[in-house]
Amino acid sequence: MNYKKLFDSPPNRRNSYCIKWDKNQTKFGRDDLIPLWIADMDFAAPEQVTQAIKERAEHGVFGYSYRTDDYVDAIVNWLGNIHSWQVEPRQLLFYPPGTVAAVNMLVNTLTEEGDEIIVQTPSYPPLMNVVKKNGRTLIENPLLLTDKGYRIDFEKFESQLTEKTKLFLFCSPHNPTGRVWSKEELSRLAKICKRYNVVVVSDEVHADLIEENKRHFHFERLEHDIKPPSVTIISSCKTFNMAALPQSTLICSDLGLRRKIQHQINNSQINLDGLFSAVATQAAYQFGEPWLRELREYIQENRRTLNRLLQDNLPTVKLVPAEGTYLAWLDFRELRLTNAETEKCLIEQAGIGLYNGLDFGETGDGFFRLNLACSRYLLCEAVNKIIDVFKSQ
Ligand SMILES: Cc1ncc(COP(=O)(O)O)c(C=O)c1O
Numbered sequence: 249m250n251y252k253k254l255f256d257s258p259p260n261r262r263n264s265y266c267i268k269w270d271k272n273q274t275k276f277g278r279d280d281l282i283p284l285w286i287a288d289m290d291f292a293a294p295e296q297v298t299q300a301i302k303e304r305a306e307h308g309v310f311g312y313s314y315r316t317d318d319y320v321d322a323i324v325n326w327l328g329n330i331h332s333w334q335v336e337p338r339q340l341l342f343y344p345p346g347t348v349a350a351v352n353m354l355v356n357t358l359t360e361e362g363d364e365i366i367v368q369t370p371s372y373p374p375l376m377n378v379v380k381k382n383g384r385t386l387i388e389n390p391l392l393l394t395d396k397g398y399r400i401d402f403e404k405f406e407s408q409l410t411e412k413t414k415l416f417l418f419c420s421p422h423n424p425t426g427r428v429w430s431k432e433e434l435s436r437l438a439k440i441c442k443r444y445n446v447v448v449v450s451d452e453v454h455a456d457l458i459e460e461n462k463r464h465f466h467f468e469r470l471e472h473d474i475k476p477p478s479v480t481i482i483s484s485c486k487t488f489n490m491a492a493l494p495q496s497t498l499i500c501s502d503l504g505l506r507r508k509i510q511h512q513i514n515n516s517q518i519n520l521d522g523l524f525s526a527v528a529t530q531a532a533y534q535f536g537e538p539w540l541r542e543l544r545e546y547i548q549e550n551r552r553t554l555n556r557l558l559q560d561n562l563p564t565v566k567l568v569p570a571e572g573t574y575l576a577w578l579d580f581r582e583l584r585l586t587n588a589e590t591e592k593c594l595i596e597q598a599g600i601g602l603y604n605g606l607d608f609g610e611t612g613d614g615f616f617r618l619n620l621a622c623s624r625y626l627l628c629e630a631v632n633k634i635i636d637v638f639k640s641q
Contacts, residue, residue, distance in 0.1 A: 249295070251542035256623050258290040265492075272601055281599040282630045287423070287575060289489040289621035293532065294539040297488060300531035301524055313523045315342065322533040323497055327482075330456060330537065333469055339501050341509055344521045346494035347453050347483050348374045351417065354449050354479060354498075355382050357512040358505075364413040366446070368400070370577075370608035370615065372423040375451065379417065387413065390611045391425065393579075397569035398425045402436055409444040416446050420467060421454040424608050424617045425577050426570025428458050431465040438467070438475035447505070448478035453496075456487040456540060458572035459548050468499045477502040479509065487540060488532040489621075493525040547574045550620040550627050557628065561635045574621040578602075581614035583641055590616065593641075598633040 261269040268286045273279040292298070320337050327333045343350040351374070359365060361383040367375050369388045379386040389405050391398040418437070421428045441448050450467035458464050468480035483496045500506040513519065554576055555567045564582040580590050587606050594600050594616070605612030620627065 249538070251539055252546060255291050255543070255546045256625065258623055259292055261290060276595045276601045278595065278599070281595060281601045282626060282633070283601040284619045284622065284627075284630055285601045285603045285617070287486070287619060287621075288491050289543075289574065289619075290623065290626070291489055291543070291621065293488045293490055293528070294536040296531045296535035297490070297528045300527050304523065304527045310523060313521065313526070315521055315526065316530075319521075319526055319530045322530045323482075326533040327466075327499075330540075331464065331466065333466060335499055339499055339506070341498040341500060341506065341513065342519070342521065343481075343496045343498055343513065344494065344518060344525065345496075346485065347451060347481050347496040348378070349494075350481050350496045350498060351375065351449060351451060352378045352382070353512060353516070353518075354509065355379065355384060355415065355417075357509060358447055358449070359384055359414045362412070363415070364410060365415045365417055366405070366408060366413055367417045368405075368419065368422070369610070370424055370605065370612040372419055372451075373607050375417050375419060376609065384415075385412070388609060388611075391422075391427075393568065395569075397571075398422070398427050400429075400433055400437065402440065405437070406440045406444075409440070409446060411444075413444060413446050416441050416448045418448055418450040418467060420450050420452050421458060421464060421572040423454060423573060424575050424603070424605075424612070424615075425568060426573045426575055428462050428464055428571040431470075434465060434467055434470055435474055438470050438478075442474065442476040445476065447476055450478060450480045452480050453483045453486045454573045455482055457544065457547070457574060460544065462571045464572070466499070468501060472501070477505040479505065484529040484532045488528075488536055490525075490528055490532065493522065493528045495521060495525040495529055546624075547620055550574075550622075550624055551576060553624060553627060554618070554620065554631055557631045557635065562639050565634070565638060568615075574619060576618040576620050577605075578616045578618055579614065580616060580638075583638060585641070587613060587616075593637050594634065598630075598637040600630050600633055 268283045364385045365379045366387040455464045479500045485491045566579040568577040603617040605615030
């Protein structure tokens with residue numbers, strides 16, 4: 249299968265119940281812009297996923313289902329084959345409504361109102377929202393921007409922990425900056441959190457989307473003697489572009505914590521998988537590796553293309569160095585415009601829909617997030633429009 253050819257000419261997503269292409273009037277006030285905002289891909293999922301859904305749909309009866317051993321094996325084998333991580337099936341918990349819903353459940357299960365929860369900023373907005381909307385106190389730990397990309401300010405992180413800090417909501421790899429944290433960085437964070445009895449919830453939905461020469465290390469995999477109790481969340485939703493087929497898997501090796509979470513899941517009666525989510529996830533994990541390998545190359549080349557275009561034509565706007573995700577974090581600060589002014593130019597003059605950096609917290613001031621998971625042709629068209637508008641500013 250020539251996946252590059254498929255990525256080069258993705259399906260038309262307009263009028264396909266698609267937020268990214270159908271909701272631009274609501275989000276940006278015009279329908280005809282190039283949407284590079286919400287984090288899904290323009291690409292079709294691996295063909296085996298569609299095939300598996302079709303086959304199950306043709307059966308025609310959609311009564312109560314159950315979680316099969318094959319589904320669990322597909323997840324365990326994926327972690328073993330792709331990440332060389334041997335997980336025991338008993339360490340897995342399942343939260344069918346999805347990752348953000350799982351984070352919300354964990355915040356409610358593991359902390360009380362008024363507790364402090366620390367989040368690194370800029371941050372994927374729902375991670376901050378679940379803290380604030382559940383009456384917990386959000387502690388923002390700003391990441392440091394260097395020439396090589398974002399780094400963790402460990403001293404500041406430690407200085408922000410108090411006896412009221414109960415949870416660290418970690419994003420790894422990191423949305424929006426695209427950082428793939430090293431094992432050393434994870435170990436340092438783990439040791440600090442352990443010292444302060446802070447549980448770690450690590451949202452790792454971008455774990456499979458990393459550049460060729462990089463490795464993702466799951467937080468849950470760290471040696472037990474250096475880390476506090478923790479939960480890692482993974483999902484097929486980002487990897488295979490299946491956000492409308494929600495599910496999530498939680499990996500927790502701490503027995504006490506696992507029992508507490510399972511108890512909460514049982515009590516809330518959230519156990520039944522969406523049938524098509526399960527069928528799609530199983531097929532994706534079983535057969536999706538070749539597709540994923542080519543996808544990673546395609547995204548990596550899109551990132552290089554974006555960088556080249558900006559460096560050659562609009563060096564005042566900089567792509568922040570990153571090693572994973574399909575997100576590009578663009579630094580517009582040298583233009584000395586407010587985010588509102590930049591956004592107005594992007595929408596009204598360039599006709600491009602990006603995410604405003606301020607949605608990711610105050611540290612996002614001067615930045616915009618661009619989604620690289622589109623055809624290279626569309627990416628170049630969009631970037632050239634941005635260049636045309638800003639090169640004279
Ligand atoms: C870090 C992170 N977590 C979670 C999600 C969404 O996951 P779900 O659709 O399973 O709730 C996203 C989507 O962009 C994300 O970037």
